[in-house]
Amino acid sequence: MRIDVLTIFPEYLAPLRAALLGKAIERGLLDLTVHDLRDWTHDVHRSVDDSPYGGGPGMVMKPQVWGEALDEVCAGEVPPRLVVPSPAGRPFTQETARQYATESRLVFACGRYEGIDQRVIDDAARRMPVDEVSIGDYVLVGGEVAVMVMVEAVARLLPGVLGNPASAEQDSFSDGLLEGPSYTRPEVWRELAVPEVLRSGNHAAIARWRRDRALERTFHRRPDLLATLPDQALDRHDRAV
Ligand code: SAM
Numbered sequence: 001m002r003i004d005v006l007t008i009f010p011e012y013l014a015p016l017r018a019a020l021l022g023k024a025i026e027r028g029l030l031d032l033t034v035h036d037l038r039d040w041t042h043d044v045h046r047s048v049d050d051s052p053y054g055g056g057p058g059m060v061m062k063p064q065v066w067g068e069a070l071d072e073v074c075a076g077e078v079p080p081r082l083v084v085p086s087p088a089g090r091p092f093t094q095e096t097a098r099q100y101a102t103e104s105r106l107v108f109a110c111g112r113y114e115g116i117d118q119r120v121i122d123d124a125a126r127r128m129p130v131d132e133v134s135i136g137d138y139v140l141v142g143g144e145v146a147v148m149v150m151v152e153a154v155a156r157l158l159p160g161v162l163g164n165p166a167s168a169e170q171d172s173f174s175d176g177l178l179e180g181p182s183y184t185r186p187e188v189w190r191e192l193a194v195p196e197v198l199r200s201g202n203h204a205a206i207a208r209w210r211r212d213r214a215l216e217r218t219f220h221r222r223p224d225l226l227a228t229l230p231d232q233a234l235d236r237h238d239r240a241v
Contacts, residue, residue: 001103001158002031004073004080005147006066007110008048010034012144016151024161032151037110040069049113058114066109066120073107079128080105084121085146087139089132092150094173096133100150101157108150110143176229178222180213208237215241
């Protein structure tokens with residue numbers, strides 16, 4: 001997969017080259033390029049923002065700079081999917097990550113200040129699929145952290161990136177539930193013991209126990225997830241929990 005990120009703070013994205021994603025880049029599973037938006041400015045101050053029409057606080061990112069940058073970065077036979085982080089966007093979920101992981105090219109446009117002139121998004125949408133997406137109901141200073149969140153969520157789903165692909169299949173949200181608790185050695189730590197069933201070697205009992213804990217945790221922490229589960233996602237035992 002190829003990912004391009006446009007930002008006025010390219011250094012902010014450096015952590016994407018560390019750890020698991022860094023290895024994915026080294027192994028050619030992910031092709032990541034971070035561009036400095038200011039490379040497409042033409043004035044001596046390399047300015048990317050201007051005051052908002054209609055008045056109000058803050059500044060808005062200029063359409064000319066973004067337009068030229070996107071024309072160049074999004075060029076190619078097959079247009080990429082353009083992802084514009086915004087608190088006013090549609091929620092980014094594990095399902096969004098799954099869909100993005102099937103794309104061959106993604107371009108992320110990091111806004112700053114009060115955001116990007118809307119015409120940039122409207123113009124791009126005439127040539128390519130564009131999503132304005134939010135990573136949560138709070139407001140960040142800029143799009144860079146939101147892009148790191150999304151790139152990490154997408155990249156770990158790419159074939160070959162995770163050492164054991166089964167771990168992504170068992171993660172929270174994969175079956176619509178939160179994952180239950182996990183334990184490792186020692187068996188007893190600070191007088192707290194690992195649940196006996198996990199040490200029993202009885203795979204069916206372990207699977208049932210894990211499913212029950214996932215149901216309980218989801219019920220207490222995210223009842224909204226349970227409410228949207230399709231009927232057939234719950235079996236007879238689940239309903240008894
Ligand atoms: N005026 C905008 C609003 O109220 O919707 C907020 C702009 S915010 C200060 C600046 C930039 O941070 C946005 O353009 C976006 O790129 C990013 N951002 C902030 N919160 C975000 C969130 N929850 N999800 C995704 N991106 C976010």
